[in-house]
Amino acid sequence: MKFSEIEINLWDEHREYLDTCLLPFTGLTGEENPMETTKALEELRDMLDLVEIPFNGRVVTYPTVHFHQEEEQLASYLNNIRLNLKKQGFTYLILITHQTEMDKLKFQEFDLFLMPDEKEQDLVSLKDEISNKVQALWNNKSGKGESV
Template sequence: MKFSDLSKEQWAELQPYLDTAILPLTGLTGSEMPHEATEALEKLRDVLDLIEGPFKGRVVIYPSCHFDQGPGGNLAEELCRNLRKVGFRYIIAAAAYPLDGADTLSCADLVIAVEADGSLPSKDSVSEAVRILWLGR
């Protein structure tokens, strides 16, 4: 479910069931040519499709964070912390670029990202990772 699909009243009613926030990350720096920015958005869409469809009804997809703050700042970390403060139990980062969650995004419970070779993770591996997260293993 996208954040914009929820009214204030719906959120109050559905919040106990919508315990997982998806934070989409494009990873743009501003130095991309227009076609490169388009490619990044298309990759992000493909990564989100791996999560949104199978887990609709339990996840809320937030607006994309397109630009990286670069050295010295990490906007994605701050956004993850803030999403947890508003009540999400789980935070999943969905990245259109290779990202090592253990080193780069410690605030997220799970990182689903494009592989180093540009390929997408398998649908089965994403489903398994999300289920393991929710089961607490």
């Protein structure tokens, strides 16, 4: 469910069930041409579909963070967003990106960090892997920082 689809009465009534926030990260630098930007957005959209669709009703997708800061500041910036979202009442925070080079950064503060493996995976196995990691998170099993 997108953040913009939630009305105040729905939020108040169902807040305890909408306990997982999905924070998408595109990872653009501004150096991408329009075709590269479009490709990055499409790849992220495809990954989001693997979480949003099967877990609709429990996961709230927040606006995408599109542009990348310097690496030293990026983890701090995203973790600050995470802290603010936790203050809003979300129990679980999932950072999702399609940028494979993000694995060198540490996002240990997020409950789950989803990004594709460097090796190509077919959509069915990626969907299953993501589903398993999200369910493991809810079952209090560690999934922090893992690639899918």
